[in-house]
Amino acid sequence: MASGTGGVAYLNPEDGANFDGSANALKDTNFIFGSQGATRLDIVPLLAWKMLGMNVEPVFGIKGRGDGRLMFERGEANIDYQTSSSYIGGSMAMVNDGKAVPMMTWGALDADGNIVRDPTFPDIATFKEVCEATDGCETSGETWDAWKAFFISGFPVQKLAFLPGDTPQDVVDTYTAAFNEVIARADFAEISAKRVGEYPVFVGPDAQKALETAISVSDDAKAYIVNWLAEDYGVTLK
Amino acid sequence: MEIFANALPALGEAWGLILQPMVLGYLVLGVVMGLAVGVFPGLGGIAGLSLLLPFMFGMDPILGLALMIGMVAVVPTSDTFASVLMGIPGSSASQATVLDGFPMAKNGQAARALSAAFASSLFGGLVGAAFLTVFILVARPIVLEFGLPEMLMVTILGLSMVAVLAGRFALKGLAAAGLGLMIGTIGEADAGGSLRMASYDIPYLTDGLKLVIVGLGIFAIPEIVSLLRQDRSIAKGAELGGGWLDGVRDWFANIWLSVRCSIIGVVVGIIPGLGGSVVDWIAYGHSVQTTKDKSNFGKGEVRGVIGPESSNNAKEGGGLVPTLLFGIPGSGSMAIFIGVVALLGSGEIEVGPAMLKDNLDITYSIVWLLALANVVGTILCIALSGGIARMTTIRFTYLAPFLFMLISFAAFQSGQNFEDLLALFVIGLIGIFLRRFDWSRPAFLIGFVLSNPVEQFTNQAFQIASFRFRKSFEEGIDYIFSPIVIILIIITVVSVVLGLRQAKNIMAEGDVQSGTKRAPMVFLLIIAGYLLVALINANMIPDYNMTDKIIPMVIGSFALGCCLILLVQMIRRPERDAIFADKEVAGEDADAPYGLWSTLAWFGSLIVGTFFVGFIIALLGFLITFLRVRAGAGWGKTLILTACGIAFMCLMAGVLNRDFPPGLLQHYVPLPWPLGGE
Numbered sequence: 075m076a077s078g079t080g081g082v083a084y085l086n087p088e089d090g091a092n093f094d095g096s097a098n099a100l101k102d103t104n105f106i107f108g109s110q111g112a113t114r115l116d117i118v119p120l121l122a123w124k125m126l127g128m129n130v131e132p133v134f135g136i137k138g139r140g141d142g143r144l145m146f147e148r149g150e151a152n153i154d155y156q157t158s159s160s161y162i163g164g165s166m167a168m169v170n171d172g173k174a175v176p177m178m179t180w181g182a183l184d185a186d187g188n189i190v191r192d193p194t195f196p197d198i199a200t201f202k203e204v205c206e207a208t209d210g211c212e213t214s215g216e217t218w219d220a221w222k223a224f225f226i227s228g229f230p231v232q233k234l235a236f237l238p239g240d241t242p243q244d245v246v247d248t249y250t251a252a253f254n255e256v257i258a259r260a261d262f263a264e265i266s267a268k269r270v271g272e273y274p275v276f277v278g279p280d281a282q283k284a285l286e287t288a289i290s291v292s293d294d295a296k297a298y299i300v301n302w303l304a305e306d307y308g309v310t311l312k
Numbered sequence: 313m314e315i316f317a318n319a320l321p322a323l324g325e326a327w328g329l330i331l332q333p334m335v336l337g338y339l340v341l342g343v344v345m346g347l348a349v350g351v352f353p354g355l356g357g358i359a360g361l362s363l364l365l366p367f368m369f370g371m372d373p374i375l376g377l378a379l380m381i382g383m384v385a386v387v388p389t390s391d392t393f394a395s396v397l398m399g400i401p402g403s404s405a406s407q408a409t410v411l412d413g414f415p416m417a418k419n420g421q422a423a424r425a426l427s428a429a430f431a432s433s434l435f436g437g438l439v440g441a442a443f444l445t446v447f448i449l450v451a452r453p454i455v456l457e458f459g460l461p462e463m464l465m466v467t468i469l470g471l472s473m474v475a476v477l478a479g480r481f482a483l484k485g486l487a488a489a490g491l492g493l494m495i496g497t498i499g500e501a502d503a504g505g506s507l508r509m510a511s512y513d514i515p516y517l518t519d520g521l522k523l524v525i526v527g528l529g530i531f532a533i534p535e536i537v538s539l540l541r542q543d544r545s546i547a548k549g550a551e552l553g554g555g556w557l558d559g560v561r562d563w564f565a566n567i568w569l570s571v572r573c574s575i576i577g578v579v580v581g582i583i584p585g586l587g588g589s590v591v592d593w594i595a596y597g598h599s600v601q602t603t604k605d606k607s608n609f610g611k612g613e614v615r616g617v618i619g620p621e622s623s624n625n626a627k628e629g630g631g632l633v634p635t636l637l638f639g640i641p642g643s644g645s646m647a648i649f650i651g652v653v654a655l656l657g658s659g660e661i662e663v664g665p666a667m668l669k670d671n672l673d674i675t676y677s678i679v680w681l682l683a684l685a686n687v688v689g690t691i692l693c694i695a696l697s698g699g700i701a702r703m704t705t706i707r708f709t710y711l712a713p714f715l716f717m718l719i720s721f722a723a724f725q726s727g728q729n730f731e732d733l734l735a736l737f738v739i740g741l742i743g744i745f746l747r748r749f750d751w752s753r754p755a756f757l758i759g760f761v762l763s764n765p766v767e768q769f770t771n772q773a774f775q776i777a778s779f780r781f782r783k784s785f786e787e788g789i790d791y792i793f794s795p796i797v798i799i800l801i802i803i804t805v806v807s808v809v810l811g812l813r814q815a816k817n818i819m820a821e822g823d824v825q826s827g828t829k830r831a832p833m834v835f836l837l838i839i840a841g842y843l844l845v846a847l848i849n850a851n852m853i854p855d856y857n858m859t860d861k862i863i864p865m866v867i868g869s870f871a872l873g874c875c876l877i878l879l880v881q882m883i884r885r886p887e888r889d890a891i892f893a894d895k896e897v898a899g900e901d902a903d904a905p906y907g908l909w910s911t912l913a914w915f916g917s918l919i920v921g922t923f924f925v926g927f928i929i930a931l932l933g934f935l936i937t938f939l940r941v942r943a944g945a946g947w948g949k950t951l952i953l954t955a956c957g958i959a960f961m962c963l964m965a966g967v968l969n970r971d972f973p974p975g976l977l978q979h980y981v982p983l984p985w986p987l988g989g990e
Binding site for chain 2: 104106108111113131133134135136138140141143144145147148149150151160163164167269307308309
C-alpha cells in the first residue's frame with residue numbers, strides 16, 4: 075500500500091501582505107522557521123525558499139511539525155509549512171481567523187510526472203507557479219531537478235506500508251485484500267479527505283511502482299543536495 | 313464571553329454522557345487493565361494503549377474514551393507501588409516519591425506511605441479536573457504566551473531544585489547534576505546531528521540513554537543490592553506500623569500542601585514540550601521549602617510523599633490541554649491517544665483548535681472521565697495497599713531475584729536491545745557509588761532528565777533572540793525578558809537561596825559516616841576523568857555546529873570545575889572529614905554479611921547468561937542457583953518459586969505481545985517463543 079500527501083507553506087499576515095503570487099517582494103525580509111533538521115523532510119521547503127531568493131533562517135532541533143506550528147502561532151517563527159493532514163487539522167483555522175496567509179503548495183504529480191495543483195487545495199498556487207513568477211527562480215536545470223527529486227520522495231509517495239521481506243505470499247495477499255476493502259468502503263473518500271486530504275492510494279504492484287519512483291534519485295540531484303547541505307548548514311552525509 | 317455561556321450546557325451534556333452504566337463499566341474495565349500493566353515498572357500507558365488499539369475502530373466514541381482514559385489515568389497512581397515498596401521509580405511521574413516513600417517503607421510504614429500517596433493522587437486528580445473545567449476555556453492564549461525563553465526558565469526552575477537536594481556538600485550536588493546533564497547529552501545532538509561520546513560503530517549509544525534505564529540504575533539497583541547484602545526484609549525488623557487510615561489522616565492534615573502541589577501540577581502540565589518530568593521535582597522542592605522541620609526529609613517524611621503525588625495526577629489533566637487544543641502530544645501515550653480519538657469519531661472528532669468550538673461536551677467528558685478514573689483507581693489501590701505492604705516484611709533474599717528479573721525485563725522494553733541490559737548494569741554501578749560516597753542521586757537524575765530540554769530551549773531561544781536583536785534592541789529585550797520570564801527568574805533565585813540554606817538539613821542518604829581519603833578520591837578522579845574526556849570529545853565538534861557543542865562545553869567545564877575544587881578540598885582536609893563520606897566505613901552497608909561485588913555478581917550473571925542463552929533460559933538457571941545457593945531454600949521451594957517467576961514473566965510478555973532478549977544460542981538455533989525471539 076502506498077499513498078501520498080502534500081504540503082502547504084504559509085506566512086504571517088504582515089509578510090503575507092507582500093506576497094503577490096511571486097516572492098519578489100519577500101526577498102528583503104528575514105524569515106525564521108522552526109525546523110526538524112535540514113536532512114529531514116524540511117529539505118523540500120528549505121530548498122524551495124532558497125530558490126525563491128528568500129532569506130529563511132531555520133531554528134533546528136524541534137521534535138515535530140506540530141512544534142513548528144506552535145512556534146509560528148506564538149509569533150516566534152514567521153514562516154511555516156505543514157503536510158496536508160496537519161494543515162487541514164491545525165493551520166486552516168489560523169488562515170480562517172486571518173492569522174496566517176497560505177503561500178504555496180508543493181503541488182501534486184499527474185500521470186505523466188508533471189507538477190500540477192494539489193487536488194486537496196486547488197485554490198492555492200504551487201511552488202512551480204510561484205517560482206515561474208519570481209525573478210531569478212527557474213523551473214528547469216540542476217537545482218529544479220534536485221528539488222523535484224526530493225519532493226517526489228518526500229510527498230506524493232510518503233505513506234507506505236511495508237511487511238518483512240520473508241513474509242509468506244498468502245499473508246501479503248491478505249494485507250493487499252484488506253487494503254483494497256478499506257479503499258472500497260463507501261465512505262472512504264469522505265473520511266480520508268477529512269483526515270489526510272484527497273490523494274490516490276496504490277495497492278499491490280502499483281504500490282511497488284510508486285516506491286520505485288520515490289527512491290530513485292539521480293546522481294546529479296544527490297550531488298547537488300549534498301553540496302548544498304554542506305555549504306549552508308555544515309551537514310556532511312556519509 | 314460567548315464561550316462561557318456555552319460551557320455550562322456542555323458540562324451538563326458531558327455528565328449526561330459519563331453517567332451511564334455502560335460508560336462507567338468500561339471505565340472500571342480500563343482502570344483494572346491499567347492497574348495490571350502499571351504495577352510493572354517501565355511498562356506504562358503505551359504498552360496498555362497499544363493493546364486496546366485494535367478494538368477501537370468503530371466503537372462508540374464515549375465508550376472507547378472511557379476504556380482508554382481509565383487505562384491512562386491509573387498509571388501514575390499504580391506506579392507508586394514500585395516507588396514506595398521497592399524504591400523503583402516506576403515512571404518519570406514518581407521519581408520524587410521514591411525519596412521519602414521508600415524510607416517510610418523501610419521504617420515499616422509502607423501502608424501509611426501508600427495510602428497517603430493515593431489520597432494525594434486522588435485529590436490532585438480532582439483539583440486538576442476542577443481547575444481545567446474553567447481554565448480550558450481561556451487556556452489557548454495563555455499557552456501561547458509560553459515561548460521558548462519561558463520554557464527555558466521553567467526548565468531552569470526545575471534544575472534549581474538541585475540546590476535543595478544537593479546534600480551536605482553543595483559542590484558534590486552540583487557536580488552530580490552536571491554529570492547527569494553530561495550523560496544526558498550522550499548520542500546524536502538534536503540540532504545538528506553531531507555525535508557526543510558516541511560512535512556509529514555502537515549504534516545503541518547514538519540514540520542516547522533512556523530515562524527508564526537511568527532511573528532504574530540510579531535508584532533501584534543500589535537499593536536492591538544494599539538490601540540484599542544485609543539479608544533482611546525491607547521493613548526493619550519485619551514489622552508493620554501505621555495502617556492505611558494513618559496515611560489518609562496524614563494527607564488531610566497537609567491538605568493545603570496538596571492543593572498547592574495540585575495547582576503546580578496542572579499549570580506545569582499545560583506547557584507543551586516540557587512533559588511531566590519536572591513537575592514532581594518542583595512539587596518536592598516546594599514541599600521541602602514550606603515545611604518547618606526539615607530534618608526528616610530523605611528519611612521518611614510524609615510531606616515528601618504527599619507533594620509529588622498530588623502534582624503528578626493533576627499533571628495528567630494539564631497535559632490534556634496541549635493534546636486536545638493544539639493536537640500536540642505531550643508524551644508517547646498521548647500520541648496514541650490522539651490517534652485513537654481519530655479512529656473513534658470516524659472523522660467527527662478532530663483533535664485540535666476545533667475541540668472547544670465543536671466538541672466541548674466531548675472535551676469535558678475527557679476531563680471528568682480522567683478525574684473519575686482517578687477516583688476508581690485510587691479506591692482500588694488503597695484497598696490493595698494494606699495487603700501489598702506486607703511484602704515489605706518478606707526476607708529480601710526471596711524478593712531480590714524477582715526484582716532483578718523485573719528490572720531487566722523493564723529495561724529491555726525501552727530499546728529491545730541487549731545493550732539495554734548492559735547500560736542498566738553500568739548506570740547501576742554509577743548509582744551504587746554515588747550512593748556510597750553520598751553524592752546526591754536525585755541531583756544526578758534531575759540533571760539527566762532536564763539535559764535535553766535545557767539544551768534544546770537554550771539553543772532555540774538564543775537563535776530567535778539574536779534574530780530579534782538584529783531587528784532592534786528593544787524587540788530582543790522584550791522577547792527575552794517577558795513578564796513571565798521575570799517572575800520565573802525571581803521564583804528561581806528565591807528557591808535557590810532558600811534551598812542552599814536548607815540543603816544541609818536534608819540528607820537523602822541518611823547520616824553517612826566518613827572514613828579514609830583513598831576511596832572517595834578515586835571515585836572523584838574517575839568522575840573528573842569522564843568529564844574531561846567528554847569535554848575533549850565535545851571540543852572536537854566543528855565550530856559550525858556550535859549548537860551541538862556549546863551546552864556540553866559549558867556544563868562540562870562547570871562540573872569539572874566543581875570536581876577540581878572538591879579535589880583541592882579533599883587534599884587539604886584531614887581524614888574523617890565529612891567530605892570523605894563513605895557508606896562502607898560504618899552503618900548498614902559496612903555491617904552487611906555479604907560483600908558488594910559478590911552480590912552484584914549475581915545480577916551480572918543474569919546478564920552474562922542472557923548474552924549466551926537468551927533471557928528465559930538464563931533466568932531459569934539464575935533463579936534456581938540463586939534460591940538454592942544464596943537463599944538456601946530447599947529444592948521444593950526453589951522449583952515452585954522458579955516456576956512461578958517464569959510463568960509470570962511469560963504471562964505478562966505474552967499478553968502484551970513482548971519479546972525477551974535473545975542470546976547467542978538463539979542466533980544459531982531458532983527456538984520457539986518464549987525461549988527464542990521473533
